[in-house]
Amino acid sequence: MTHQELWQSALGEIEINISKANFITWFKQTTILDKKGGRVVVGVPNGFSKEWLQNKYHKLILKSLRNIFNDIKEIEFSIYSPSNNPANENNNTDSKTLNQKGLIIQDEQLGFKEFEVNKDTNLNPKYTFDTFIVGSFNELARAAAQGIVEKLGTLYNPLFIYGGVGLGKTHLLQSIGNAVSKKNKNTKIKYISTDKFTSELVEALYNGQIKDFKNKYQKIDLLIIDDIQFLTGKEKTQEEFFHIFNGLYQKNKQIILSSDRPPKAIATLEERLRSRFEGGMIADISYPDIETRTAILKIKAKEKNINLPDDIINYLATNISKNIRELEGALNRIIALVQLNSILPSASQIESIVTSIAAPPKKSISYKTILSLVAEFYDMKVDEMINKSRRRDIVFPRQVAMYLMRKELKTSYPFIGEKLGGRDHTTVMYACDKLTKELEKNNNLKQEIDSIKEKLYI
């Protein structure tokens, strides 16, 4: 891979993480000047860009480069003069040449829109229902979301959407906000991540402004809180959130929450909050099937004005199955290569893109890793899980650990029994059997186990 190819692939990733306007402003005239060992020198046109990239985008750039070569450890920014850089000719690839090869449907520059996140609402107008692709995996969540736009505060309150990473929760939440705002400009909307909410709260407490903080939230008509699983273990935040929640709920104000798991699986969530979350509508987003993944890729390629052959689309759809963000990332990297070289990337290039994105090399895992991941997921200590307790909230994670040790490591029943507190092999057999049966009918459980499994192989 040349420096230029590396940079184009990284740019493909960076592009999906920031607004088009920022992307063009800050990344248009950048390049890779040098790569030696773990150190990459990024060329920037002037001192101002240098500072800006260093301060604002250093992490994102490093992450995007490391997705391609994980040995990259360090980035240096260096000013260069774009006109002297031979690689730059490629940046200005004439869209006409691409057109002649039939890859680009129309000039991309004509079609792009700039997206600015609204500072009051935190809504990004790029997320809309129009661009949200629906399949059986997400239709319930989408229908609930659209229902809410029609009957704010009265149909489902709260709405709780859960599903794994990269499956469209944020997109859907933001679409609701954007649709409501379009319908009625006067509705007071706020979208906020749980992390941001927590840090705002901590700051308000620190500055003695907790009253203002609460008042601000009580004026909201539609409150959207993303990734609520991060409330885990934050007691003070949970408490304040509980009061804000109640205040809004009593006034029929709409509350929407998302999480990577259902309320019952968020371990150290206060019971009163859990029952509030369960009191409204709960909708899940599962994994898209192969037809939907193909459709998503085709639609996204079309949005980017690129015509990709079916075999490439099928290859991506087959090999990336659990994460729409990854599907999009792979597609963007391929598009970047097409734009750079005016020809389709080779099969091996595509393969290496997919491997770097979707299939981290399988490492050999030990039973201890399983124990600690299961314990972490259910928010308890490994010792607690192993001890003699028969409490359901402990027995269940223990059974999950048994099941995973059997399925993932193929270890014997007696071995598993021994490692889980000296239990009899029949207890282990019973647990594995029970979970296998349960998994056939219980989609929530399947997602819980999948998300533990995902972490096993990172």
Ligand code: ADP
């Ligand atoms: P999550 O919040 O569940 O981690 P996101 O909403 O951030 O996932 O989605 C990841 C990426 O995939 C975003 O770029 C989003 O636009 C895209 N995406 C997810 N689901 C869909 C969908 N159903 N249709 C179109 N794009 C989607």
Ligand code: MG
């Ligand atoms: Mg999200």
